[in-house]
Amino acid sequence: MVDGKGKQDAVSAHDAGGKLAEGIMHIWRTQKSLVVLLFVIVILAFLSEHFFTVYNLINVARQTSIYAILAAGMTLVLTVGEIDLSVGSNAGFCGVIAAYLLKRSISLPLVILIVLGVGLFIGMINGVLTAKIGVPFFVATLATMSALTGASFLITGGYPISMLPRAWRVFGQGYMWGIPVPVILMIATFIVLQFIQGRTTFGRRIYAVGSNPRAAYLCGINTDRIRVAAYSLCGFLAALGGIVMSSRMDAGDPSAGSTFLMTLVAAPILGGTKLSGGEGTVFGTLIGALVLTIMNNGMSLMNLNIYWQDLARGLIVLGVAIPQIERRLRR
Amino acid sequence: MNDNGPTLLKVENLTKSFPGVIALNNVTFNLLKGEIHALVGENGAGKSTFIKIIGGVLQPDKGTILYDGNILSHLDPRRARSIGINIIHQESELAPTLSAAENIYMGREPTKECKWYVDIERMNEDAQEWLDKVGADFSSKVLVRDLTISQRRLLEIARAISMDTGLLILDEPTTAFTDQEVQRLFQIIRGLRNLGVTILYISHRLQEIFSIADRVTVFRDGHLISTKHIKETQEDELIRLMVGRELRAVVRDRSKPIKNTNSELVSVSKLTKEGAFNDVTFSVNKGEILGLTGLLGSGAGKIGQALFGLVEQDSGTISLNGVQVNLTSPAKAMYHEIAYIPADRKLDGLFMIKSITENISLASLEQLTKATVIDLQNERTEAKKYQTLLDIRAPSINQIVMNLSGGNQQKVLFARWLMKQAKVLILEEPTAGIDVGAKQEIYDLMSGLAQKGNSIILISSDLPEVLNVCDRIIVFRDGRIVYEIPGDEATQEIILHHSTGLCNPERKEERQ
Ligand SMILES: Nc1ncnc2c1ncn2[C@@H]1O[C@H](COP(=O)(O)OP(=O)(O)OP(=O)(O)O)[C@@H](O)[C@H]1O
Ligand SMILES: [Mg+2]
Numbered sequence: 001m002v003d004g005k006g007k008q009d010a011v012s013a014h015d016a017g018g019k020l021a022e023g024i025m026h027i028w029r030t031q032k033s034l035v036v037l038l039f040v041i042v043i044l045a046f047l048s049e050h051f052f053t054v055y056n057l058i059n060v061a062r063q064t065s066i067y068a069i070l071a072a073g074m075t076l077v078l079t080v081g082e083i084d085l086s087v088g089s090n091a092g093f094c095g096v097i098a099a100y101l102l103k104r105s106i107s108l109p110l111v112i113l114i115v116l117g118v119g120l121f122i123g124m125i126n127g128v129l130t131a132k133i134g135v136p137f138f139v140a141t142l143a144t145m146s147a148l149t150g151a152s153f154l155i156t157g158g159y160p161i162s163m164l165p166r167a168w169r170v171f172g173q174g175y176m177w178g179i180p181v182p183v184i185l186m187i188a189t190f191i192v193l194q195f196i197q198g199r200t201t202f203g204r205r206i207y208a209v210g211s212n213p214r215a216a217y218l219c220g221i222n223t224d225r226i227r228v229a230a231y232s233l234c235g236f237l238a239a240l241g242g243i244v245m246s247s248r249m250d251a252g253d254p255s256a257g258s259t260f261l262m263t264l265v266a267a268p269i270l271g272g273t274k275l276s277g278g279e280g281t282v283f284g285t286l287i288g289a290l291v292l293t294i295m296n297n298g299m300s301l302m303n304l305n306i307y308w309q310d311l312a313r314g315l316i317v318l319g320v321a322i323p324q325i326e327r328r329l330r331r
Numbered sequence: 332m333n334d335n336g337p338t339l340l341k342v343e344n345l346t347k348s349f350p351g352v353i354a355l356n357n358v359t360f361n362l363l364k365g366e367i368h369a370l371v372g373e374n375g376a377g378k379s380t381f382i383k384i385i386g387g388v389l390q391p392d393k394g395t396i397l398y399d400g401n402i403l404s405h406l407d408p409r410r411a412r413s414i415g416i417n418i419i420h421q422e423s424e425l426a427p428t429l430s431a432a433e434n435i436y437m438g439r440e441p442t443k444e445c446k447w448y449v450d451i452e453r454m455n456e457d458a459q460e461w462l463d464k465v466g467a468d469f470s471s472k473v474l475v476r477d478l479t480i481s482q483r484r485l486l487e488i489a490r491a492i493s494m495d496t497g498l499l500i501l502d503e504p505t506t507a508f509t510d511q512e513v514q515r516l517f518q519i520i521r522g523l524r525n526l527g528v529t530i531l532y533i534s535h536r537l538q539e540i541f542s543i544a545d546r547v548t549v550f551r552d553g554h555l556i557s558t559k560h561i562k563e564t565q566e567d568e569l570i571r572l573m574v575g576r577e578l579r580a581v582v583r584d585r586s587k588p589i590k591n592t593n594s595e596l597v598s599v600s601k602l603t604k605e606g607a608f609n610d611v612t613f614s615v616n617k618g619e620i621l622g623l624t625g626l627l628g629s630g631a632g633k634i635g636q637a638l639f640g641l642v643e644q645d646s647g648t649i650s651l652n653g654v655q656v657n658l659t660s661p662a663k664a665m666y667h668e669i670a671y672i673p674a675d676r677k678l679d680g681l682f683m684i685k686s687i688t689e690n691i692s693l694a695s696l697e698q699l700t701k702a703t704v705i706d707l708q709n710e711r712t713e714a715k716k717y718q719t720l721l722d723i724r725a726p727s728i729n730q731i732v733m734n735l736s737g738g739n740q741q742k743v744l745f746a747r748w749l750m751k752q753a754k755v756l757i758l759e760e761p762t763a764g765i766d767v768g769a770k771q772e773i774y775d776l777m778s779g780l781a782q783k784g785n786s787i788i789l790i791s792s793d794l795p796e797v798l799n800v801c802d803r804i805i806v807f808r809d810g811r812i813v814y815e816i817p818g819d820e821a822t823q824e825i826i827l828h829h830s831t832g833l834c835n836p837e838r839k840e841e842r843q
Binding site for chain 2 (some may be wrong): 063199200201202204211214215216217218219220221222243264274278279
């Protein structure tokens, strides 16, 4: 075998000096969103005495939960190298279906099962359209987005279906051990998904397909099936988000979710997911979603106009994304 | 050494480091106008980093570069090209969804009188001329993604020679080339040299260097070790300078008896695919290394792909252990314990943005899981084992593959399929870009696998490699089997004779 020792020595000598700087650079490169999060929190803590109150923090977590659950599903589709534009309207549609069924006095567990099934099925349609039939994902999910919004309005006649059974409120408004139920659902979602991504063969295959589909196929991976599964899981999470959303608003609102898209893409990008696929974690997405809600929360605390929030969100996404572009060009 | 003649490129104290590696350490280098200068060195020695800095792709940490008497600083690829520095990189840099002609003229398309319109006919015609000049067998209108790796190489060469060039740099241009393409490339290079172009040439095939270069420079671990006149050195000396010690000659030990010979593992009968191969029948025994060879487009590569479920045959059958199988996808082939190393590691093989570990383990995840949960500890240990076995050099096993040198990337791909422990291995250009020392390791590994009763099908354009490791060699021409010969009886001349179909191969003379 060839002697690599000389090189090793040279490397360790070189390392000693630059190790600290390198470590800091590494944290910045890999945990950008975490750094931004801490930064935002510190600033807010200075600017507003209301920020670090238990009440406000729980509020932040609850506000994050719906976005975060949906963005987690989006992350799976992004890591496979595609994008699901229909997540928000899928969630809205699922909320409408839930309300519709509840109004017809169908038992609560059954409603949950049906709604989760509907979300999953819609995700699967997206997956089959793109992976098996070959419709470009942008077109396919744009079409389902539009179709779902239309369907929601048709079912409801344009008005929210309100006055849902009291028991339904638990998912969006209830508490367990002093913690809001939606927050518990969010945490559970992220634990499960992080496990799937980091520890299972399915998770690995998602990354493989996202980073080089041809090579993945040549490794014996059924790339179509992985894509369909990612979309399906995303649809399932859209349904879960839809349940929480309708419960929180106590209504099935056909226009709910239609404005989510920016946030659902922004959170993963902030969290280190690459739109080109193959890279990103749901944990990062959770942090990204937290950054976005905390920013909004802080600006509300400071009584800033709501439009400032959109502007700030746009700028922060650009701020994180630009170094990525730069690095790609340099390669 | 006598460095007479004007200097074209002068590099002084060039240093470049990456996190955890010093890729170039205080390199001082002199390139004379009009010479053909070869760079050699082990995988990861710093050759590609060196030329990327000259081409403005990477920025040095320190050091100066003088080109034609001018100091080059803050160079970028555009400027490098504008002053006549032209590089064919180790990894193909073509746009797969564009045509060959569009790739050749990218960014400098010929226009009609109105500058806004591209003159497509003229572009296609001009491109075709350049392609013909390099001996390409495809049209300028064909999309790059439909080309094989060697065709893509030819395209890159055509593109390079179509530009105004003062310094042409070629980083392992001949991977996947057969002797025919190599000879033609050398003719082109000599032609360019006669026109005053200076050439910097990187290759692991030392024979090539001895037949083309005027001088050769050896790199080791980021240091420039020595520059020699080609007439004043030999292969042994170069190898010793490269690895820093003696290395045994690259010859396969055929003396050990092979177990289980004469029991067929794979047999292919009358396999036909329109436009790819025709009426192909052969078999491979347990413990045998079978070589499939031929010129560009001979069909040998396609047969390998058919055995891995990548090409669907029109007729004919494939059997394993005497049982007919239907290989319609790589997954099916893997189920039948067949492994395949594709020729194009970047496009078909590696996950560039993923770690070494993940790249190695991906095809063997089942072996590393309990109830679909990956045993990360075990995965790491296994990956490390193969990293050591193949001497994959990287600061950490978590390094992403994109940051490895070309040869080390190839070793990662090889490691993946070694870990799979398949019964049948189909290896297409398995040592592309791998240095002499590591090649020897890989040949030993192949012998070891055969010894254990596996079958190996080697498809390689590197004729010495085929002659060296194969027990039996089958020659393809125009999609058909034209000749078969035991490995120890074969010679380069016999194989070339049958693969070209020429009675008296003229190329023997060209070589001198
Ligand atoms: N982008 C990068 N990031 C980190 N390390 C890098 C990067 N590019 C190269 N290296 C490291 O620099 C060293 C030199 O690499 P280089 O590609 O120049 O080798 P090489 O001589 O061309 O080898 P090969 O014969 O395998 O192509 C290697 O150790 C490699 O791992
Ligand atoms: Mg290289």
